[in-house]
Amino acid sequence: MRLVHRDFERDGGGSLVLIPEESEDMWHIYNLLMEGDHVRASTIRKVTNESATGSTTSNRVRTILTIQVESIFFDTQACVLQLKGRNIEENQHVKMGAYHTIDLELNRKFTLRKALWDSVHIDRIDLACDPSRSADIAAVVMQEGLANVCLVTSSMTIVRAKLDVQIPRKRRGDASQHEKGLQKFYDQVVQALIRHVNFDVVKAILIASPGFVRQQFFDYMYQHAVKTDNKLLFENKSKFILVHSSSGYKHSLKEVLQDPTIQSRLTDTKATEEVRALDDFYKMMKNEQTRAFYGPKHVFSAAESDAIETLLISDKLFRANKVSERKKYVDLVDKVRETGGEVRIFSSMHISGEQLDLLTGLCAILRFPMPELEDTDEEDSDED
Structure with a gap:
């Protein structure tokens, strides 16, 4: 912009x-x-x-x-x-x-x-x-017959192409039709990758799949590059990272970005920073519950005590129709920053943002334990 x-x-x-x-x-x-x-x-x-005669144009x-x-x-x-x-x-x-x-x-x-x-x-x-801060990660999340070509920008995870190809099953003693179907599928994925990825901008291109699909696709892509003398693919070979995913669906990208090996390769991208921050929140909830809270009631109470070390907040909350509602969350962000806390505003178009929205879009890691916040839940349930 x-x-x-x-x-x-x-x-x-x-x-x-x-x-x-x-x-x-x-x-x-x-x-x-x-x-x-x-x-x-x-x-x-x-x-x-309308003219003087009454006709209109x-x-x-x-x-x-x-x-x-x-x-x-x-x-x-x-x-x-x-x-x-x-x-x-x-x-x-x-x-x-x-x-x-x-x-x-x-x-x-x-x-x-x-x-x-x-x-x-x-x-x-x-x-x-x-x-x-422009688009820095591309990803192909795939399995046999299914591939999602995604761009992970600083604000969005965008599916640029979804390929769903019916591949014939292997027959006993004859796998030729299966191989032909697979090659046709891989060729479509290569073309989608070349068409939708700006190789001058991306820092890494993830190829993720269960089993051996990612390696088979990668080998096919470079065999194709040799045949067609595709210099673009050869010049960017070092950017490709092969990694395991549980499926070829878009949601599997979240687990890919959580992989510590991938995070170390992508340390300077906003997407991995968000995934890491959310992962830290889940770990804190598991290991020290009284320092991790979500939902407006608990988070605003923690902010009143200047207890928030890291605030995770979805940009969805700032799109409230009521000005007073938006101002409430802006004031929260300002207060956390004024007291030395860190604020991470998650994009609701990211995989990590979608996960945060499931937790009300508002989470906080605290500087010190606040067991009294848990007690407010018990008091509320007693009143009910």
């Missing part, structure tokens, strides 16, 4: 002029936008003109429009962001107060104005505009 202009005011309001440059930027914008924000952007409007014109956002729709697969709201500035083609839908587009600038830019918004802007 490119930050073109920044104009913040003393009262905390202000505007930014931004240009989304890649699909992940749309995810960051989705997390920045809230109902009531003002968005100014180029858009297409259908205009109907309609044509589509491009115009600059400013709307007050009332609804936000984000298509995560197509990375399309659609905003609907009322026009709030004079325009020759659109009446004041008329509804219009704006599609935010890649490489086209827009202006976002807010009544208040809080600390989480500012963090999101810094993250989105940092060029060093």
Whole structure:
């Protein structure tokens, strides 16, 4: 994302002029936008003109429009962001107060104005505009006949291609049809990998599977590279890491990223940092329960005692429709940071973020045990 202009005011309001440059930027914008924000952007409007004789003609014109956002729709697969709201500035083609839908587009600038830019918004802007934090892991999670080609960016786990191919079974004394089906499947995976992975950006490409599938695929891919003289694959051979997974489904990527060997190879990626932080929370729950709590009630109580060492929070909680609800979580983040705690904001589009959402989206590792928080559960159950 490119930050073109920044104009913040003393009262905390202000505007930014931004240009989304890649699909992940749309995810960051989705997390920045809230109902009531003002968005100014180029858009297409259908205009109907009536002549003196009463005949009408309609044509589509491009115009600059400013709307007050009332609804936000984000298509995560197509990375399309659609905003609907009322026009709030004079325009020759659109009446004041008329509804219009704006599609935010890649490489086209827009202006976002807010009544208040809080600390989480500012963090999101810094993250989105940092060029060093782009997509850094690609992964092929596979089993015979099934493969998911994924990109693990700093904010999302995106399935770029899902291949599901029927492979004939081996027959007694004749495995030729099985081998042909397998080669056809592997060829499709190679093509999907080349098409969807930017080898100049990714630091590692994981190939994960149960059994020997990953090794067979890797061998086939480089035999294919020899035949086709594919220099791209040869130049990036060192980036491939073969690792075990329990299946070829997307959810198996979580266990792959938890593998200590993989984590040591990917120490500087946000995805593995999130997985490691969640793993630390689970370990603390198992070994020292009174230092690991989840859910708003316990976590906010721990924050009041300045006890939080690490806060794990889902970005879903900051997309609350109620301003007061969002402010509650922003204040929590600010308080934990002020008292020297670490805050990790998980993307709900990551595998680890999905796991955190199952735990209410809010977890905390404490500096010291607080058994009294467990007692509040017992008191509540007694009252019930």
